[in-house]
Amino acid sequence: MNVEHTPLPGIGVRHSFTTAQGVRVGVVEYRGLDRRDVFYDDADDPDSTCGLRLTRSEAITLAGLLGLLDVVAIDDRN
Numbered sequence: 001m002n003v004e005h006t007p008l009p010g011i012g013v014r015h016s017f018t019t020a021q022g023v024r025v026g027v028v029e030y031r032g033l034d035r036r037d038v039f040y041d042d043a044d045d046p047d048s049t050c051g052l053r054l055t056r057s058e059a060i061t062l063a064g065l066l067g068l069l070d071v072v073a074i075d076d077r078n
Contacts (some may be wrong), residue, residue: 004026008028024042026040037054
């Protein structure tokens with residue numbers, strides 16, 4: 001899977017990928033702020049973008065719900 005990293009001058013970086021269903025999913029990481037915006041949109045309908053603003057703590061919690069923290073915990077035992 002290809003993850004695109006797009007610099008957003010004066011803002012931060014947008015990280016995104018396209019799912020098998022053609023939905024673009026990503027995160028805008030704001031430079032110097034405790035903030036992440038999660039977004040998704042349909043490649044066929046650019047007006048369909050939806051998003052969610054999270055603090056860093058909330059983003060970490062969401063990562064845990066998605067299973068990322070389990071992977072990190074396994075790596076820590078090595």
